[in-house]
Amino acid sequence: MGRVEGKTVIITGAASGIGEATARLLVAEGARVVIGDVQRERGAALAAELGSAARFLHCDVTCPEDVQGLVASACDWSGHLDVMFNNAGIVGVTGPVEDISPCEWKVTMDVLLNGVFYGMKYAAAVMKPQGWGSIISTASVAGISGGLGPTAYSAAKHAVIGLTKSMAAEMGGYGVRVNAIAPYAMVTPMVADVYFSDGERLEETRQLLESSSPLKGREGRAEDVAHAALWLASDDSGYTSGLTLTTDAGYTVGARAEPPRHIQRKPID
């Protein structure tokens, strides 16, 4: 028995990176997975590779009707929706606040925050009456502290964590759990694009993240987030709701690859 055997799962942004790794893992663990993404070729190729347990639907998370369509597709397939993983994302607008145009701000929020809201809204419409479900959203360590990502990205990810807490409070009475995951920098095309302006340069990204990792000798991987999502999707986390689960090797609590100087012993006379 897989850990999510028989569950029907939607993953947005599943054509690449964290979403792709999660789709692979959840199918291997017995789930049916609806892959939603704006990347038609990659999404369709992944679904074809994963076989009858996966299907791809073009979905732009900034379009409420697209997200609603994903939920309808999952329900048509199996009659229920067990897990909604709101994961699609972009880096969005960067640069100093005075240079960010209102339009760039809105575009960034539309993907990173409104897209998550639509996922929660349409999943809730099915999960509340059915009486169970797990909603997971990808936040970021940039949603826990300022200074760890671009301004709009950080604001949107803070809001995703806020939305997660608020929805967990609203949905508990209906048997639905709502959680978030907050990764530190992981090896994905998004991060390769940030560092090398080329989403294909994954090995160089891996080496860079390994050398700067809070956990010496070990970079963060898309699979690490996939395993966190598997736990939140499965009944193993059955009493966990409202949590923001960090996959950051302790970065947000101060872990760094080099041990802090204050732990060097200095005897007191």
Ligand SMILES: NC(=O)c1ccc[n+]([C@@H]2O[C@H](COP(=O)([O-])OP(=O)(O)OC[C@H]3O[C@@H](n4cnc5c(N)ncnc54)[C@H](O)[C@@H]3O)[C@@H](O)[C@H]2O)c1
């Ligand atoms: N990689 C990291 O270091 C890291 C750290 C913290 C949080 N995150 C978050 O993890 C999530 C996944 O990022 P990733 O690193 O796997 O990046 P990625 O670029 O590899 O994957 C993101 C996917 O989202 C899709 N997408 C983008 N806009 C979309 C839209 N409007 N509608 C539907 N799909 C859309 C892309 O096509 C892509 O397939 C994002 O929310 C990101 O903010 C990533």
